[in-house]
Amino acid sequence: MNKIKFDFTSNLMMINVYLWNIRMAKFENMLITYDTGASNTVISKDILFLLGYNFEGIEKTRIITASGVEYVEPIILEKLKIGNYVLDDVQVYAHTFPEASFSLGVLGLNVIRQFDTSILFSKGEMILSKI
Amino acid sequence: MVESIHEINIKFNGEWVFLINCSVDEDGNLIEGEVVLHSKSRDEIFRNMNKYKDSPSMISIRYAGKIPEGVNVLL
Numbered sequence: 492m493n494k495i496k497f498d499f500t501s502n503l504m505m506i507n508v509y510l511w512n513i514r515m516a517k518f519e520n521m522l523i524t525y526d527t528g529a530s531n532t533v534i535s536k537d538i539l540f541l542l543g544y545n546f547e548g549i550e551k552t553r554i555i556t557a558s559g560v561e562y563v564e565p566i567i568l569e570k571l572k573i574g575n576y577v578l579d580d581v582q583v584y585a586h587t588f589p590e591a592s593f594s595l596g597v598l599g600l601n602v603i604r605q606f607d608t609s610i611l612f613s614k615g616e617m618i619l620s621k622i
Numbered sequence: 623m624v625e626s627i628h629e630i631n632i633k634f635n636g637e638w639v640f641l642i643n644c645s646v647d648e649d650g651n652l653i654e655g656e657v658v659l660h661s662k663s664r665d666e667i668f669r670n671m672n673k674y675k676d677s678p679s680m681i682s683i684r685y686a687g688k689i690p691e692g693v694n695v696l697l
Binding site for chain 2: 493494495496503507509514515517518519520521522537538541572573574575590593594595
């Protein structure tokens, strides 16, 4: 069981995740949006590029967002860490978020549903247990 | 200079920050880091972050502080 703090700012739940840097073989930290309304996890393409992920030859796939249809590259993130839990080979979509957005990604249900989660809004904490 | 995330959020409220030398607590929460880039423009951080891509320490990129009043977000 892990107790994770989240930033609850302007009605957005932002949580720390750690993405595997394949070039340097270490985790890097990003603050992304926790979104049970998203079926998949989406990460900024610029960040994934910095971490050594390659998009050459990857065919884009379609996702439906609140503002329309977007085309994104599916890639496999070697490791994704939340708290002290490490998930291997997580599919994420690479997307260029608009500059006006406040997040570098969205943690979607493909990851969220792997944990039993209690959200304590009064404390700004989430308690996670891997299912 | 390594500072706590709380201090960074206050000092750089409303800016994007790029941190090196980050550390976490026993639950994996980010607790501190050293700000090496900061800007109100996220893309300016993106343009300059490559110079730190070989940093041996943990890096972090985040929007610091609070989202401005009156701004609403739908993802």
